[in-house]
Amino acid sequence: MRPSRLAGGTPEGLAAQVRALAPDPASVAGDVAAIVAAVRDGGDPALQGYVERFDATGGAPVRVASEELDAALAALDAEVRAGLEVAIANVGAVARAGVGEDRDVVLPQGHTVRLREVPVGRAAVYAPGGRNPYPSTVVMGAVTARAAGVQDVVVCAPGAHPVILAACALCEVDEVLRMGGAHAVAALAFGTETIRRADVIAGPGGPWVQEAKRQVSGTVGIDGFFGPSDVLVLATAGADPELVAVDLLAQAEHGDGTISCLVTPDAGLADAVAGLVEDAQETGAVLAVVVVDDARAGLAVADAFAPEHLELVGAEAEALAPQVRCAGCVFVGRAGATAFGDYVAGSNHSLPTGGSARFASGLSARAFRRRMSEVHIGDAAGRLAAAGGPIADAEGFHVHARSMRVR
Structure with a gap:
């Protein structure tokens, strides 16, 4: 996994070069459109056909019974349960801090506009279950929705992995559906004879899920479109090359299309990190090293790249934290590994990807709430x-x- 070495050029040009290292995913728009239309028009029979074809439920009902959730929780490893409970508490605390208060605005003509913020009625959280189960995504979505005041929270759990079911039980979700993919998104967007439609669908997923979210976004609320993951580490003098390398490799675990990028004005640090990651196991991820003139030039590249995760390591880089404008989440300092944010730091790990941090935000309580004016x-x-x-x-x-x- 030899990292690509880049230097020179404008911040925008360097950011574009790094993004170009990852291949564009194949379009699935046409196939997804056919599935969405079939579920919208055909209801339960069409949905059940796709569930049997893609979800490998073994004949188990789509809706997971509460007894199965209880059994999964009882069998959950004690350390995993303790970790999830920390994550639930921290994510909930941060999410509740983002819930706004109603207020009245009295205008010069003598009337009043009351700004009210209300939760949506039903929120769906998609928890991917492909190569690996993601109980952390259940926490990020379900806990945040509940903190926003949503009364009815449903989780899509393709594969119904026991650790995901246990996380659903810990988060006290109202309903768990044993299905995934574009057909699941369509069912939650339009409703079927047995699946109630949601007001918001949140959570990451593969190309089919993201394309389905895009296609139904005029019918249901969407938190965002999440593509391959990325991290950019802006490191200056004093950064530990081993820690930088392990964070780049940790992000590379997400596989195909993932971008792990080091930006540094320190050529020696660049060489050391490159050497540490060169012999790492191939993952399908892209690793890049960008050498810049100074820390401020590095920040310009970071803002142009608009990473999902930005790590600032080394005194000069850390001092620039207040000036960051385009990042999904910023991790500051030697201890600030992106992995903490993926699980237990309390910040949400559903973040804008593909450079969309220029205009989009990570998942928060606001995704499950809406502003409404009450005029007197x-x-x-x-x-x-x-x-x-x-x-x-x-x-x-x-x-x-x-x-x-x-x-």
């Missing part, structure tokens, strides 16, 4: 009609104008 006009009607009536007339909506003026 009262005695301000005349003053507002004097302002709004002419605008409505200018637009040709004369009944709008009358509706205001007759008050």
Whole structure:
């Protein structure tokens, strides 16, 4: 796994070169569209056909019984359970801190607009179950939804791995569905005879799941579109090359399309890290080393790359933390391994990928809540009609104008 070595050029150019090292995934849009349409129009029979074809449930019902969750929890390794309980507590504390309060805004015309924030009614969390089970994704989604005030939380658990079922039991989710893939997303978006539609679908997944989320996003709320993972480590003098290398390799465990990138002004550090990762086992991930003139130039590359995870290591890099503008989550200091954020730090590990941290945010309580204005006009009607009536007339909506003026 020899890392690619890059240097010179603009921050945007270097960031683009690193991204170009990972191949574009094949498009599955057409196949996903066919599955989504079949489930939308065919309901349970179509869904069951895809479940039997793709989910290998062995004839078990799609909806996981509470007794099976209880059994999975009872059989869970004690240390894994203790770790999940720490994660649940920390993620919940951070998520609850992000829930806004209602407030009233009194405007000059004498009326009041109350800004209310309300949770959605039903949230679905997709917990991937492909090569590896991800109980941590259950925690990130279900705990955050519950902290947002969602009363009905459902988890999609393709494969129904016991550790995922145990995590669902610990998180006290309301329903667990033994299905995954594009057909599961379609069922949750449109509903079937036995699957109630959700208001929001959250969580990572492979290309089929992400494409399905994209296609149904006008029908249901979506937390974001999560592609291959990435980490960028901005390291300056004082950074430990072994720690930097292990963090790059840890991210590479995510496999095909993953990008692990070191940016540093220290050529010696670059050489040391490159040597440590060169003989690592092949994972299908991309490793890159970018040498820049100084720490600020490195920050410019990081902002242009807009990584899912950004680590700042070394005194100069760490001092730049307040100036970071484009990253899904920032980990500061020698101890700040991205892996902590994946599990127990309390920050959410569902983060914007593919450079979308330029405009998108990680999963938070806001994904499961919506703002709503409650307007009290009262005695301000005349003053507002004097302002709004002419605008409505200018637009040709004369009944709008009358509706205001007759008050």
